[in-house]
Amino acid sequence: MAISTCGKCGGHSFEVALFTPIGENRKLTLVQCSTCGVAIVALDPFIGPQLEALKREVAAIDQRLARIAGALQELE
Structure with missing residues (x-):
């Protein structure tokens, strides 16, 4: 089985985080590298x-x- 790898730092751990885009009132769900914090994908809120x-x-x-x-x- 393949192991997911961060394209920036090579890390293998990811986490789900909530963030509010600039100028928005709603939060979005973001999957990010837990090592360097680079965004992988924004998901449906x-x-x-x-x-x-x-x-x-x-x-x-x-x-x-x-x-x-x-x-x-x-x-x-």
């Missing part, structure tokens, strides 16, 4: 809450998988 909801769902699934793994280890 409504995607931010959807991403947060997905993060919560993934965290809940991870917790359930950890419980299952613990239960399986107890059976051994």
Whole structure:
């Protein structure tokens, strides 16, 4: 599988940030390199809450998988 790489600094970590463009009242969602901060893409402003909801769902699934793994280890 390919690893995403920042075109400016070569970093491999990215983050979602909210920003307000100059002269605007609304915020946009921006994906940026977490090392140097270069913007990768601006997303639909409504995607931010959807991403947060997905993060919560993934965290809940991870917790359930950890419980299952613990239960399986107890059976051994």
